[in-house]
Amino acid sequence: MSDNHNSVGGVPTTGHVWDDDLGDFVNQPPKWWMLGLTASTIWVCVYWLMYPSVPVAIAGHHWTGIGLPGSGQWSAISELAADQKVLDDARAKYEDKLKGMTPAAILADAELSEYVARSGKVLFSDNCAACHGQNGVGTVQAGKFAQREKGLMAPILNDDDWLYGGTVDTIHETITGGRQGMMPAHKDVLSAAEIDSLAASVAAGTPAANPLFAEKGCTGCHGEDGKGMQAMGSANLTDKIWRFDGSPEGIKQTITYGVNSGDANARVAVMPSFTAAGKLSDVQMKKLAVYVYKFGGGTPAAAPAPVEAAAAASEAPAAEAVAK
Amino acid sequence: MPPPFSLLNFFRNRDTLRKFFAEEVVQRFPNNNPLDVDKVTTGVSMSELEKTPKAETGNVTGLYTEHEEWVVNMGEKTIHAKRMPGFFRTLKYITESFWLILFLGPYLRWNGKQALMLDVNDRQFHIFGLTILPQDIWMVSLLLLLLAMTLFAVTSVASRVFCGYFCFQTTWVDLFTWIEEKIEGNPNARHKLDAAPMDGAKFGKKALKHALWLLIAILTGISVIIWFEDAFVFWGNLLHFNLSLIEVATLIAFTLGTYFLAGFLREQTCLWLCPYARIQGVMCDSQTLVPTYDEKRGEPRGRIRKGAAAEESKQGDCIDCFQCVQVCPTGVDIRQGQQLGCITCGLCLDACDSIMDKIGRPRGLIRYMTLDEVNGLPEKKLYQHPRTLVYIGILLIALVGIIYGLSHMGNLTLRVAPERQPLFVRMSDGSIQNKYTFKVLNKTAGDVQVKVSAEGGVKGQIIVDGGKPQLIHHGKASAFTVFVKAPEENLMSETTKIQFRVENLDDPNMKAEYDTVFTGPKR
Numbered sequence: 001m002s003d004n005h006n007s008v009g010g011v012p013t014t015g016h017v018w019d020d021d022l023g024d025f026v027n028q029p030p031k032w033w034m035l036g037l038t039a040s041t042i043w044v045c046v047y048w049l050m051y052p053s054v055p056v057a058i059a060g061h062h063w064t065g066i067g068l069p070g071s072g073q074w075s076a077i078s079e080l081a082a083d084q085k086v087l088d089d090a091r092a093k094y095e096d097k098l099k100g101m102t103p104a105a106i107l108a109d110a111e112l113s114e115y116v117a118r119s120g121k122v123l124f125s126d127n128c129a130a131c132h133g134q135n136g137v138g139t140v141q142a143g144k145f146a147q148r149e150k151g152l153m154a155p156i157l158n159d160d161d162w163l164y165g166g167t168v169d170t171i172h173e174t175i176t177g178g179r180q181g182m183m184p185a186h187k188d189v190l191s192a193a194e195i196d197s198l199a200a201s202v203a204a205g206t207p208a209a210n211p212l213f214a215e216k217g218c219t220g221c222h223g224e225d226g227k228g229m230q231a232m233g234s235a236n237l238t239d240k241i242w243r244f245d246g247s248p249e250g251i252k253q254t255i256t257y258g259v260n261s262g263d264a265n266a267r268v269a270v271m272p273s274f275t276a277a278g279k280l281s282d283v284q285m286k287k288l289a290v291y292v293y294k295f296g297g298g299t300p301a302a303a304p305a306p307v308e309a310a311a312a313a314s315e316a317p318a319a320e321a322v323a324k
Numbered sequence: 325m326p327p328p329f330s331l332l333n334f335f336r337n338r339d340t341l342r343k344f345f346a347e348e349v350v351q352r353f354p355n356n357n358p359l360d361v362d363k364v365t366t367g368v369s370m371s372e373l374e375k376t377p378k379a380e381t382g383n384v385t386g387l388y389t390e391h392e393e394w395v396v397n398m399g400e401k402t403i404h405a406k407r408m409p410g411f412f413r414t415l416k417y418i419t420e421s422f423w424l425i426l427f428l429g430p431y432l433r434w435n436g437k438q439a440l441m442l443d444v445n446d447r448q449f450h451i452f453g454l455t456i457l458p459q460d461i462w463m464v465s466l467l468l469l470l471l472a473m474t475l476f477a478v479t480s481v482a483s484r485v486f487c488g489y490f491c492f493q494t495t496w497v498d499l500f501t502w503i504e505e506k507i508e509g510n511p512n513a514r515h516k517l518d519a520a521p522m523d524g525a526k527f528g529k530k531a532l533k534h535a536l537w538l539l540i541a542i543l544t545g546i547s548v549i550i551w552f553e554d555a556f557v558f559w560g561n562l563l564h565f566n567l568s569l570i571e572v573a574t575l576i577a578f579t580l581g582t583y584f585l586a587g588f589l590r591e592q593t594c595l596w597l598c599p600y601a602r603i604q605g606v607m608c609d610s611q612t613l614v615p616t617y618d619e620k621r622g623e624p625r626g627r628i629r630k631g632a633a634a635e636e637s638k639q640g641d642c643i644d645c646f647q648c649v650q651v652c653p654t655g656v657d658i659r660q661g662q663q664l665g666c667i668t669c670g671l672c673l674d675a676c677d678s679i680m681d682k683i684g685r686p687r688g689l690i691r692y693m694t695l696d697e698v699n700g701l702p703e704k705k706l707y708q709h710p711r712t713l714v715y716i717g718i719l720l721i722a723l724v725g726i727i728y729g730l731s732h733m734g735n736l737t738l739r740v741a742p743e744r745q746p747l748f749v750r751m752s753d754g755s756i757q758n759k760y761t762f763k764v765l766n767k768t769a770g771d772v773q774v775k776v777s778a779e780g781g782v783k784g785q786i787i788v789d790g791g792k793p794q795l796i797h798h799g800k801a802s803a804f805t806v807f808v809k810a811p812e813e814n815l816m817s818e819t820t821k822i823q824f825r826v827e828n829l830d831d832p833n834m835k836a837e838y839d840t841v842f843t844g845p846k847r
């Protein structure tokens with residue numbers, strides 16, 4: 001600070017001069033400006049009173065504010081609830097429709113199936129992805145896993161191979177009721193050499209060519225042609241999709257110890273019933289069925305469009321491959 | 325060429341700083357101009373500065389008694405500017421009527437719909453037949469750039485043209501004071517009325533004035549809102565008191581905003597609130613035309629006195645009649661030099677010219693001049709003003725961009741996003757399937773059906789459901805999924821280029837393409 005020696009004409013300044021000749025005038029701000037400032041100050045006080053503005057609680061009690069006109073006391077949780085309600089209201093027009101519809105009807109409705117695909121994504125990540133992998137890509141177990149656990153933990157959902165059928169209603173059934181794979185252990189029925197032989201022909205995709213296939217009763221479940229039966233969930237052994245592990249080692253393991261056979265080395269293949277689990281609502285399970293169908297492998301239920309027919313022709317023997 | 329403007333240079337340069345500081349004083353203490361070395365009066369006390377010069381005796385006209393002055397214009401006193409006819413006054417009426425578009429534009433119809441609508445709710449702008457969707461919003465940013473550059477270019481050539489002739493603040497204040505003048509009379513009458521005690525007549529005048537102001541303010545609010553939603557629907561809702569909360573809030577905000585800004589704050593807005601005043605201020609340089617008082621010609625100023633013919637030869641042309649100050653809507657005395665209060669509206673030019681005509685002197689004592697001209701420097705041509713050229717350059721680039729955009733705005737656009745997880749799926753017959761999410765945007769007025777086809781890709785590929793018509797709603801991006809299957813043995817590499825096309829079933833010329841890839845297993 002020094003004396004006021006600015007050269008701008010002797011106008012009154014605060015007297016604080018720096019950089020040789022810079023000073024501050026003592027002009028009052030305009031009146032409207034001061035009024036604005038005062039109004040803001042008052043507004044701050046009102047705000048402070050309305051909201052829970054003291055960030056400390058004493059003995060579990062805190063200042064909750066006197067509340068806002070019309071909407072009562074404010075809290076973060078009620079604001080969240082209000083926000084969620086906005087969301088629910090926006091979705092209500094779809095959700096209400098979904099309640100009375102079958103999965104197939106939902107799928108047929110372009111707008112609804114688009115809506116369901118979006119909410120289905122979240123449901124799938126939360127409930128299904130742990131076994132089936134994100135977006136249904138499957139989870140392959142390898143390396144440190146025991147031989148019986150090697151291979152796919154749960155089926156890939158975006159291919160067109162279905163153990164129990166790939167129509168949207170069947171998928172819905174699978175989700176609501178669950179599934180349990182069943183293949184007996186053959187370690188006491190077949191010799192090691194027979195198992196080797198069968199495993200080799202299954203791995204080659206031509207099980208029916210092996211006389212043992214019919215002789216030893218494999219056809220009872222997998223069918224004469226080895227293409228499986230969706231009614232009982234037996235796998236198609238002739239296609240390129242493997243439920244567990246398509247290597248000769250893996251196939252031998254499945255034949256020897258079976259699936260859910262009670263043997264300690266048996267493979268485990270259980271899809272829980274989501275109705276029994278009680279975690280998902282009816283609508284949510286329908287959403288999931290449509291969502292899974294739309295991964296790309298779903299089997300159209302009705303007569304498909306011409307191009308679809310061409311495409312579906314190759315999918316027609318869409319049986320699944322349990323225990324390949 | 326002057327050095328490029330930089331804040332750092334600006335503050336480093338002590339002389340510039342001093343000048344800047346001093347100019348601020350000119351603005352705030354018009355009576356005490358420190359730039360004018362001769363006039364610097366040191367040790368003048370504040371009270372002396374604030375003294376208003378009293379009307380002097382001996383003047384030949386009544387003009388001199390009309391004027392008043394203040395030291396710092398903080399709005400304590402209302403400025404009642406005089407209206408004088410003239411070239412710039414007329415020009416201003418014409419340019420201000422540009423804002424009629426605001427009031428009338430929304431009522432234009434086009435094909436049964438509002439011709440001009442910024443439909444923010446549905447995220448689309450309608451400009452006659454044209455619909456601008458969010459995907460085209462880059463053109464709107466170019467438009468903003470274009471407008472900004474136009475403002476800059478114009479300002480660098482002829483100073484605050486926007487402020488003086490186009491600004492809504494200027495326009496609405498002009499309209500409000502016009503009404504004021506019609507009701508309360510000329511500035512003298514208004515001063516008297518303001519000072520008079522409240523009685524029936526005064527109350528009636530004031531009430532009528534404020535009612536009209538409010539009416540205009542409400543109309544302004546309505547006119548702003550109906551640019552964003554259907555005008556007739558809004559009027560209907562308004563007349564049935566059936567507005568949404570946000571509409572009511574907007575209407576009140578615009579109404580009160582207009583009423584206070586144009587009715588009460590007036591030039592205070594330009595002096596203390598408006599950022600554009602400052603932004604445009606820095607756009608001016610020594611080559612910019614600004615309303616300027618020709619000091620060489622005008623000084624020494626002096627009043628016309630009876631029988632002072634001998635002295636008159638020594639006097640300049642300025643007869644110190646204060647008409648230029650009288651007419652100034654922001655209460656500036658332009659003879660103090662260019663200053664931030666001046667919105668460069670040219671009204672003082674009209675006023676001064678009319679006086680020059682009366683006293684038989686040439687017009688143009690106050691005229692549009694550059695600082696170079698004032699300083700007697702050689703005048704440069706427009707093409708020697710690089711800054712303006714840069715602005716015009718950017719302006720042209722933006723313009724070209726907009727024209728390109730408008731002419732290439734296909735009716736249909738396609739985006740294809742290949743699924744990332746999984747990149748491909750092996751199907752039971754051993755073929756490889758890829759999943760694509762199609763987003764098709766339909767910019768036409770009606771819904772269309774499209775079919776999907778592909779070019780390139782893998783031999784023997786099948787587009788599942790490719791021929792199935794997909795309904796694309798108008799004005800929206802519709803999404804659907806497309807699967808492509810191909811035999812694995814035909815895959816030549818991990819990725820294969822593929823071009824998708826969507827095509828209007830009814831009009832094969834309406835189509836859109838998108839290039840992407842088909843992904844298979846690593847090989």
Ligand code: SF4
Pocket residue numbers: 484486487488491492493494593594595598599600601667
């Ligand atoms: S200073 Fe601002 S409000 Fe005033 S005329 Fe210029 S742009 Fe308009």
Ligand code: SF4
Pocket residue numbers: 615648651652653654655656657658665666667668669670671672673
């Ligand atoms: S000084 Fe002249 S040009 Fe500037 S605002 Fe006043 S009347 Fe307009």
